[in-house]
Structure formats: structure tokens, C-alpha cells
Amino acid sequence: MTTSARLLLAALVATALVASGGAARQVAGVRKDAKGASAGKGGDFGRADEAADRVSRPFKSLDGGWGDSIPWVQTYEEGLKMAAEQGKPLMVIHWSEACPYCIALREAFKNHGEVQKMAAEDFVSVNLQTETLDQNLAPDGRYVPRIMFVDPSMTVRADIGSGYRNSLYAYHSDEVFRLVDAMKKAKVPLKTEL
Incomplete structure (x- = not known):
């Protein structure tokens, strides 16, 4: 997969995560560097199946395991x-x-x-x-x-x-x-x- 195709895939993954509400934590998972530098060598965001794994992981909800029928607030x-x-x-x-x-x-x-x-x-x-x-x-x-x-x-x-x-x-x-x-x-x- 070319670098531009990987960048496009990473952008699509990030868009899907933002749309599903898991933006901040999960999008950060696409990149390993706090400065925003891409993961891997030479700007390589990783294999497509790794990005797909990131999307398929369950998101942590606000309940933190305390009960999903409770309408928890975030802060x-x-x-x-x-x-x-x-x-x-x-x-x-x-x-x-x-x-x-x-x-x-x-x-x-x-x-x-x-x-x-x-x-x-x-x-x-x-x-x-x-x-x-x-x-x-x-x-x-x-x-x-x-x-x-x-x-x-x-x-x-x-x-x-x-x-x-x-x-x-x-x-x-x-x-x-x-x-x-x-x-x-x-x-x-x-x-x-x-």
C-alpha cells in the first residue's frame, strides 16, 4: 500500500471515529507521537488491518463499568x-x-x-x-x-x-x-x- 493510500485510510479511520464519538482518545491511537508525528518509519501509518482493528475495538463509555443504564456525565x-x-x-x-x-x-x-x-x-x-x-x-x-x-x-x-x-x-x-x-x-x- 502506498504512503498516500495509507494517509487516506488513516483520515477515513479518524473521520469514522469522530463521527462515532470516540474521537479524542481513539484518534490519538492512530498516532503514537504526542506531537502529531505519524507512527512507523517514514510517515507510515501502519498496515490497513491495524487501522481496521482500531476501528473495531469497543469504545469506552462514560459508565466505566458502573452501570450502563445510568445517564453519566463526562465532567x-x-x-x-x-x-x-x-x-x-x-x-x-x-x-x-x-x-x-x-x-x-x-x-x-x-x-x-x-x-x-x-x-x-x-x-x-x-x-x-x-x-x-x-x-x-x-x-x-x-x-x-x-x-x-x-x-x-x-x-x-x-x-x-x-x-x-x-x-x-x-x-x-x-x-x-x-x-x-x-x-x-x-x-x-x-x-x-x-
Whole structure:
């Protein structure tokens, strides 16, 4: 395959990825160099079957494995905006793929019917593998897993925790009832004075 044919194929792959919503992460996968230099030797983007493999890989969705029936938002800022607009609390899940406690909690969360129903119907939800700049989301430190709630009035609900003394906002996979209780408390809006 000629270099120009490979460039055309790469452009088509990138266009297909952009159209399907996987643009930023997957298009970056076509190129290996952060400066935008093409992969391979002499501008060679690789074989056509490699590009086809990139297109056929499943895209990671916003649910991150926490439940695909929940309408997840992409960023904390987007979540704050939607929570205020919809009058629903925001649930912020901080986690990491490298954390075995996070993975266990994710499985328990995904398989718990009441948690899934409340998250889908009563909350704006975001799961983050990076920290936000909002220091209020880490009142007792930055650790994972950590679940915080934000009232539609934009107040972080530091009063709602798991009940553990050493990690107030950590939830464990074998005690999902604590998360259910916290979610029920978070559904009750704060009273705001005028």
C-alpha cells in the first residue's frame, strides 16, 4: 500500500471515529507521537488491518463499568450544571482501575438494583479517575474509592458519609447498604434561606 493510500485510510479511520464519538482518545491511537508525528518509519501509518482493528475495538463509555443504564456525565463541571438545572443532587465517584477496592465496589454498585435505580432516576452522576480542583470534594483527603454528593444548590454534602472514621466517604463492596443510606439522605435537598 502506498504512503498516500495509507494517509487516506488513516483520515477515513479518524473521520469514522469522530463521527462515532470516540474521537479524542481513539484518534490519538492512530498516532503514537504526542506531537502529531505519524507512527512507523517514514510517515507510515501502519498496515490497513491495524487501522481496521482500531476501528473495531469497543469504545469506552462514560459508565466505566458502573452501570450502563445510568445517564453519566463526562465532567464534574457538566455534572454541577445539570444538577442545578434538573434540581437533582450530583453523585461524584472518585476511583481508579488500579485499585482493587474500587473494582470490587464498582461490581457491587453495578449489581445492586436499588443503587442503579436511584442513580439513574434521582441523581446526576459522574465517575472520575482523576481529581477535581474542588477542594470541597476531599474534606478528609484524596483517596479512592470515594463518593461525594453535591446538592442542587451547589453545596458539597460533607455531612453525608459512609460512617467509617478513617475514610468518611469510602464505601465498601460488602456494605452497599451504607451507600444506599447515603443516597437516600442526598436525595433530600438542603433547605436554603433567602
